[in-house]
Amino acid sequence: MTAPGRGGDGRDLVAAEVTEDVLATDDRLDDMRRARLAARIDAGLNHLAGGPAGAGTARTWRRPLLVGLVLGSAGMAAAVALAIVGAAGERGQPRPVRGLASTGDGVGTSPLGTGPGPGLPIAPPPSTLPASPSAILVERELSRAFDRLEVPAGTRVRARLGQRARMTLVGPAEVAVVVSRPGLTEVELTRGRMLADYDGRSGGKLRIHAPGLVAEVVGTLFAVEAEAGGSRVSVAHGEVAVLVEGRPAPIMVNAAQSIGAGTRAVQALAPAIRVELEDHARSAHRASASSAPTGPTSASAPPRRPASASPSEAPSPSAVYRMAEDAMRRRDRAQARRRLEQIVARFPSDRLADTARYELAQLALADGDRAGAARLLETLAQAGRDPQLRESAALARCRLDLEQGAERRAVRCLETFRTSRPASGRDAEALALLIDDASRRGACDDVIRLTADYQRLHPAGPFAREATQRRARCLLP
C-alpha cells in the first residue's frame, strides 16, 4: 500500500506502514457491543425526544438555569422579602423530626453571613450546632423559586423539594430553587452533598445544577456532591441523565453508578455514598410515615408517598435494561437474565424488548444452551420489530449453524441472508463467513467466486486482505 500523491522514498514507506497498522487494528463491532451501543443510543434519543427541550439541543438545558439566574439577580429583593417571611413563617415552623437533638427552630439553616456564599436565610439563625453530622435536624420545605437553604458544616438537614423530592443536605451545603412549576423543579447546588429521592411517576422532572454538570432525574435515589473543582452524581436506584460541561450529550447514569464532572466514564457507586443513600431513604420513609398524619403542616403538606413505596418502582424499560447491562458488566449472568426477561415480559412492545431478546440469546450461548439461543434468535429474526436487529439475529442464527457444524444449513442460511438483504451493512460479514466455510471445506471454486465478490463489493472491508490471501492460495498451482 502506498501513500497517494507522493514520490517513492522513506516517507511513502512509513505512510504505507501506518496505513497498514491503522487497518490492522480491529475496527469491527461484535454483536454484543453493537446491541449495547444501539440501546445506549436509543436511551439517549428517548431522553432527547422526551425531555423538556424536546428534540432541541442539550445546550438548551442551560437556558432555564441562565433564565433562573438572571431572574435571581433581578429579583434578589423579592427573594430577600421571601426569605424574611421565610418558609417557616409561611408554611409553619420547622418540625422537629423524631430522634433529633432538639435544637429548636431554624437549626439546620444557615445564619445570615456565616456561610462562605451570599446565601439568604429562610429562618432565624440556629442557636446551637450538632456535633455529629449524622443527626438529621429539621425538615424544611423548598417549593418556590428563590427559596434557598444553607446548611452549616457538621449539620444535616432534610428538606422536601416541591411535592415529590425529599433530600438530605450534608453541610456545609447551599441549595437554591431556580425554577418551580408543575412538571419541573430546578435547583442549584453550589456546594455540599445532597442525597435525594425523587418520585417522577407523574411525569415531573427534577433538574439539579452543580458546578460542572447538570443532572436530570425522572425517578430515582441519588446523590449530588457539588464542588468547585467538579461535581459528582451517584445513583443508587433508577437512572439520571447527566450533562457534563463540555460534552454535548447527556450520559445516562444508572443504578450503582456514578459520574464526575472531571471524569470521562461512568464509574461504580462508592460504597460510602451507597450507605448514605440507603440511610437517607430509610429515614425519609420513617419520617414520612410518622409525621404525615399529625404534623403541624400536614393539612397543607403535599401528599406523601406510602412508606413502602420505593423510588425504583415502575422503572422504565431503559432503566431495567441498564440494570441488566450493569449485571453483565459484573458478570452476574443470572441477574442480567432476570432483568432482560423482565423487559421481555413487561414491555413486550418496547423496542428494547428486541434488544433484550438478542442479549438473552447471547447469554444462552454463553451458557452453552445453543437450542435456547437458536429459538430466541429465530423468533427475533422473524418477528422482531427492529429491522436491523432482525438482521443481526438472522446472521447470528447462521453463525450458530456454522458453529454447530451444520454446514449445509449454515450456507443456505447465509445465502438467504445475502439474497434477502442485498443492501445490508452486514453483507461483508456474511460473505466472509461463506468464504471461511468454503476455505475450510477446500472448495476452491467457491472460494474464488466468493472472494471475487468480496473484493468487488467490499474492497475496503475488514476481510479484504484475508480474502485476497485465500483467493491466492486457491489460485496457486
Add this chain to the structure above:
Amino acid sequence: VTAGALVLPVAMFSTLTSRLPARVREDQAGAQDAALVAQALAGDHQAFGALHRRHIDFVWRRLTHLCGPDPDREDLVQQIFLEVFRGLGRFRGEASFRSYLYKVTVNIAYDHLRRRGKRPRPIDAGAIEVLPAPEASPESRAADRQRLATTWTALDRVKPKKRIAFILRVVEGMSLEEVSQLVNASVPTVAKRVKHAQEELYRLLARRAGQEGDAP
C-alpha cells in the same frame, strides 16, 4: 419438492444479486437512508433507530481509524448519533446521509483528539485488538500489538487537524477534494496538512525504527 431442490435456485439467485454492481447497491442503500431520514423528520423515532443501526458499524470503523483503539469510542458513537439526530432538520439531502454522518464523525473525532491531546494517555498495547490472521502465533500477535501501539502513539503526537487529513487521504484513500469538504478546509490546506503529517510520522517512526522497536 425436496429441500435440495430449493437450495439451488436460492444459491443461484444469491450469486446473481451479490454480483450487482457496487454502485447499484450503494444507490439502493442511499434511497433507503433518504426514506428513513424523511420518516425521522416526520417524527418517527423508530426510523432514526433504524438509521443508526444501519450505520453503526460504519461509524465505529471510521472512528477507530481516526482515533485509534480509544476506550471512549462508545461514548463518541453515542454522541455522534445524538448530534446527527439533533441536526437532522438541517440535513438537506444534497449529499448522502452517509456523507453527512461522516462529517459529524470527523468533527466529533477532531474535538475528542484535541481534548485528548491536552491530557495524553499512554497506549496500552495489550488493549489493542488486532484483526485475526489465521496461523498467527501468540508471539506474532503480541509483536503486532506492540507495532500497532507504536504507530498509534506516533499518530497521537501529530496535531489533530493534520492527523485527520492524513487518515482520510492516505488511509481511507479519499481525494483531496473529498477531504476538504469533510473538514471544511481548502484543498491546498488539506494537502499541506497531509504532507506535514507524513513528515512528522516519518520523523517519529524512522527514529523509533532506529531504536529497534522500543515502545515510545
